[in-house]
Amino acid sequence: MTRPLVELRAVSKQFGTVRALDGVDFSVQRCEIRGLLGENGAGKSTLMKVLYGLYAPDSGEVRVDGEPVHIASPRDSIDLGIGMVHQVSTLVPEFNAVENIMMGGEGDSFTLPVAAVERRIRELSDDFGLEFPLDAKVKGVSAGVKQKIEIVRALYRGARLLILDEPTTSLVESEFVQLLESLKRLVTRGVTVIFITHKMREVMEACDSVTVMRKGRVQSSLGRGEMTKERLVKLMFLERDIDITDSALPNVTVKPTKRSARPLLELDTVGAPGLHDLSFHVHGGEIVGVAAVSGNGERELAEIIVHPRNITSGEIRVDGASVNGLSTLDVFAWGVAFTPEDRVHEGVLNDGSIVENTLLGHHGEARFVSHRGFVRWNAVRQATRSVISEYNVDTPDETLAIRRLSGGNMQKSIIGRAFVSDPRVLVTHNPTSGLDISTVEFIFERLVRMRTEGGAVLWISEDLDELMILSDRIVVLHGGSIAGEFDRDRFDKVAIGLKMIGG
Amino acid sequence: MGDIKRKFARGVLIYGVSIGLSLALVLAVLALLGYDVGRAFTTLFFTSFRSAFGFRETIKKAIPLMFTTYAFTIPFMIKFFNIGGWGQMLFGGTAVTVVSLLLAPVGLPAIVLVPMLLVVGMAAGALPAGVAGWLKARHDINPIISTIMLNFVAFYTVNLAATADRFKDPTAGHPITIPLPAAATLGTWWGIPQSILGAVAAVVFVHLLLERTRLGYEIRAVGYNENAARTYGINFEKTILFTFLLSGALAGLGGTFEVMNIHGKLIEGFAKTSGAQYGILGILTSLVVAGNPLSVPVAAFFMSVLLVGADSLQRVMQVPVEMVFVSQAVIVMSVVVLRTRLSGKGR
Structure with missing residues (x-):
């Protein structure tokens, strides 16, 4: 040598x-x-x-x-x-x-x-x-x-x-x-x-x-x-006994559930800047994956659901009611929860405490804010403590500035916050990116639990391997339009991957 | 709780070192110039507490200073600079002068007139600040520029009012109006201006608003991370507008109190102390507390102690009052540098 x-x-x-x-x-x-x-x-x-x-x-x-x-x-x-x-x-x-x-x-x-x-x-x-x-x-x-x-x-x-x-x-x-x-x-x-x-x-x-x-x-x-x-x-992954399959993916089993008769989230020929004629729906008890290579309208899709004022054509319905023209807080009030793609830049109030972060997005709810506009900090603190314990957020206490949490703990607190008011619909964008496998597994289990309990999950991700583990259906987004839709029994990595790159 | 303790220890370190440093610098210069350093030191720090007069003077300066400090601090929470605290103060003072002089023939009792004038003064301060906020929210015009420009407008509005035939004092050689009707002025308690009550109310109000209300939460959220705040449904534009309106109203109230409680008339250049404008001093004071509105009253009081000490130094020892501005500037710079270094952002 x-x-x-x-x-x-x-x-x-x-x-x-x-x-x-x-x-x-x-x-x-x-x-x-x-x-x-x-x-x-x-x-x-x-x-x-x-x-x-x-x-x-x-x-x-x-x-x-x-x-x-x-x-x-x-x-x-x-x-x-x-x-x-x-x-x-x-x-x-x-x-x-x-x-x-x-x-x-x-x-x-x-x-x-x-x-x-x-x-x-x-x-x-x-x-x-x-x-x-x-x-x-x-x-x-x-x-x-x-x-x-x-x-x-x-x-x-x-x-x-x-x-x-x-x-x-x-x-x-x-x-x-x-x-x-x-x-x-x-x-x-x-x-x-x-x-x-x-x-x-x-x-x-x-x-x-x-x-x-x-x-x-x-x-x-x-x-x-x-x-x-x-x-x-x-x-x-030396000491972990995981299935040696394609790559490092968490081991979560998805049991069949009964999906609701009526879809909880519907997009009906929705158009918006960067999106054309999107139509699909998510029923209760369902996880629908949106697969897209980044830059193909997946950001816009997430955004249009929580900011429906930007819709230029078509309609978005939550549990049958149109949310067109509603403010973000009104959409949240309708039972939609959201976790954004970029957790540091869009997901958290960096220098704010974990408590202040828990209130974000819930600051319109009567549970946390009185009708005179005073924040019920005790209730917020309590909700924060339950998030910390339920989601195993590793922190000395709830007053810590959230930027001092590690990426995984930060994401767990963001996910925990999304579930604070029992949403019917969860829109989550790349929730697992950059996290270690045990945290990914934790998040997967939470999504599955929401599905089991009858909630609707719209999960946008560029990681096809992950999507294929959990999704009941996968919608492929390419160039801002729907390029294909696959049911679980027809999942085929090559076919879906091809649609993602426009083949 | 560990976090809070650490923050406190850090604060003590930062302010201790900064004040010590600037003091050492000033005293060293004074020693070189042959002054009695020990006497200078006690004069600077204890004039405010050695006589009732000193203490009253300190309060008199601290009140307007606190208002202009708020005027800068609140928009600074969401990372915007309101350089127009001074102008908003002038607008407030001018408006109450004009309104009370116009209403003088009506002869309203103080119980009606005073609250009305306070509202007028706050509105007059809020108006130009609101314009700057609206220009930012709607047209993305940098508030630094608009508020500086509006300072000029304010300055000449004072001139306009103080030289108008209807209001001017014909015997004065300087733009000054005739005195306000007695019902439009405020008195003192043991020499302390009654506006202290308004100042305390403002502190309580700001504190409650920022710490306890949804609006305050939204302002802080935007300040922490504008993108996250927007993503989760906080109206960014509304928040900008509100913070500017609030800061303008507070500055306007400061100007109102100056006219109603200190001068009793509108004087060109009234919003000044020891030769420096309250607007600039407010920015300086705000930088000392790094945009933390809860510490504003304390910081304003401390700066006023220095200002009173400075006046006294000049009177008693013929030390130029500017020496103290130098020391205040050193404190600000030292605080900013230390805070950046200690938070690890400076590397």
């Missing part, structure tokens, strides 16, 4: 009381695509941020080309030929691709060699199949294009090692195939790729070798020949 390109030895990193990395040894050979696999919170991103100079390790050593190096900042790692593409775009939205790529690198204070830079960018994108418009402002382009720009930027700065953090999060299927193609070309030209992911399939399709992490430690590294799904799943 030749000397590895990059080697991390016994690297540890602690955040507060959490051991994010615990004596990690990790090395990468030249010219391979190395998968870095693990659950959320396994330490993948932290490890790579140490390598990229964003975090200083508490102990341990980094070697590049066999030489010990000190990486104090991304500037150092770029000089060593390491480039990183983050999960969230770091491009300047108001700049075009060329301006973004040359930012911080080219020319002196007074000149900008734009033509030369453009030439070089074109060469790189032609070579590796990473085409994108050079002069369009970045804010207008898709996530896939942004990613290409970021990869070219890293290459432009001379990256020999490219770290991709969850690169497929916002890509559609065709973009994933393209990305894979480009990565393979990069490897033949001497670039090494580290591919951070928690998706089994991507590892199997993209990677020459894989390192599996769990709870801040490296479980094992496997070569191409040794990789099997069963083995990888075992490594990812």
Whole structure:
């Protein structure tokens, strides 16, 4: 074996009381695509941020080309030929691709060699199949294009090692195939790729070798020949006795229930900005999944149900009554509850206490607010305490600022809040994204319980695997229209996936 | 409860260090200039408490300052800047002057006139602030700009009223109106202006509104996270409008009290103390409490202690009053920096 390109030895990193990395040894050979696999919170991103100079390790050593190096900042790692593409775009939205790529690198204070830079960018994108418009402002382009720009930027700065953090999060299927193609070309030209992911399939399709992490430690590294799904799943979830099926999914059984005769939520040829002629319904005792690749009207769908004033045509009915023209609070009063997609930005009052957060959305209910407009804080506190105990929200008490909760606990309190007033209809958007498997399981069980008790659940998600476990039906949204509807006995991943990407 | 204790300890640390720092700076400068530092220190901090006069002066300054501090603090809860507290104060004072002078021939008794004037003053303050709020809510015009512009309007409205033939005091060499009818003025109790009652009522009202009512909750919710508030059915535009109306009404009430209780007439440039406008001082004071409306009365009182101390320093030791503005500015900056550092947001 030749000397590895990059080697991390016994690297540890602690955040507060959490051991994010615990004596990690990790090395990468030249010219391979190395998968870095693990659950959320396994330490993948932290490890790579140490390598990229964003975090200083508490102990341990980094070697590049066999030489010990000190990486104090991304500037150092770029000089060593390491480039990183983050999960969230770091491009300047108001700049075009060329301006973004040359930012911080080219020319002196007074000149900008734009033509030369453009030439070089074109060469790189032609070579590796990473085409994108050079002069369009970045804010207008898709996530896939942004990613290409970021990869070219890293290459432009001379990256020999490219770290991709969850690169497929916002890509559609065709973009994933393209990305894979480009990565393979990069490897033949001497670039090494580290591919951070928690998706089994991507590892199997993209990677020459894989390192599996769990709870801040490296479980094992496997070569191409040794990789099997069963083995990888075992490594990812060692002590958990879960079914070794397709991937890491919670084990929740869904018993048949009797669905209500009348639908609790109906959309009747609803049109709105970004949505065309949507018609479907959700009965009581039913979970209906909405499958969509992000950006196909799923946000608008969630929004139109809780903000029905924006409807331009058609009608939304809750338990038979039209909600067109109602305010959000009136919709809630009709028995609809909602959990938004982005829990930090839309779901919580960050600096507010858990108590204040519990009131959000219930601040029109007589139970919590007197008719003179005074808040009954005692009742709110009591409701908060029951949410905390019933949903196992891990917090010292209910006065804690909600931003200090972990993602999972924050989401549990959001879900708990949705159920405070026994809704008949729940609209929930990506409730499990970024959560560990036990929390996902908890949320699944709550949804199933609502179904058992006769409630209607509309569950919008881009994770088809998850949708297929729980849904009684799946409605596929593509381009703001319904592209297909599948009953549970006709669930077929390929067929549904195809509809999602417009096939 | 651990959270609350930690917050308290943090507060003590922040304010202790900030006040200590600014005091050290001021005293060091005074020492360099050859002043008696010990005397300067006691003058600055204890003038307010050593004589009845000092204490009355402190209260007199604290009342208007508290109102302009509220005027900045309440919209600041939802991250908007009301720079127009001063102008709203002027509007309030002008309106009560004009109305009471116009009604003078009618001879209304104080019991009718005073409450009516208070309402007029609050409405007159709320009006320009409401315009700024409406411009933001409806047309997305930055309130910083609109409130600053409205300050100019307010200033010249005072001039207009104070120089109008009908109202002006012909013997004065400065734009000043004739005195208000006696029924339109407020008296003092042991030298303390009766407007103290209005100030206390305002504190109670603001406190109850923000802490106990749905409206107050909605304001705080928007301040915490505008997106989440909207998502869960809080009307953002309505909240903006309401906070501006409220802050304008409070500033207007401050101006009303100044005219009715302190000057008894409208004087150009009346909303000032020790040469600084109450509007600017209110912004300064609000920054000290970082937009926490519950601490406003305490902060306004503390700043007034410094202002009275400063006046006294100037009188007794010939130390320029500006020295104290410097120290207040240092306190504000130090508080802001420490708070950012300690909350971990500064990294």
